[in-house]
Amino acid sequence: MRALNPKDHDSLQEIAHIHMKMNTLIEHAKLLEKNHLWFEVEELYLEAQHLSLHTGEGMQVKIINEQSDLENWHRLNYKIDGLKTKFPYLL
Numbered sequence: 001m002r003a004l005n006p007k008d009h010d011s012l013q014e015i016a017h018i019h020m021k022m023n024t025l026i027e028h029a030k031l032l033e034k035n036h037l038w039f040e041v042e043e044l045y046l047e048a049q050h051l052s053l054h055t056g057e058g059m060q061v062k063i064i065n066e067q068s069d070l071e072n073w074h075r076l077n078y079k080i081d082g083l084k085t086k087f088p089y090l091l
Contacts, residue, residue: 011062022051038087049076
């Protein structure tokens with residue numbers, strides 16, 4: 001993600017916050033995966049996936065998604081689909 005206006009401090013802080021939260025969710029999911037807590041793992045990956053392609057709030061676009069954001073979304077989608085294949089009761 002990058003700010004439409006690179007001098008917009010609020011947008012830059014928002015992007016940093018989104019990345020920090022997304023990475024924290026992914027790391028937490030990886031830890032829970034080791035303990036086989038599949039339902040919780042799926043929820044965390046879904047939440048991280050939602051953050052990976054930021055749409056923003058309101059009518060004004062301030063943040064632009066980049067190719068790496070789309071790749072991250074697909075990586076998380078692949079992980080979620082793998083969990084659903086292994087554990088169909090998560091559906």
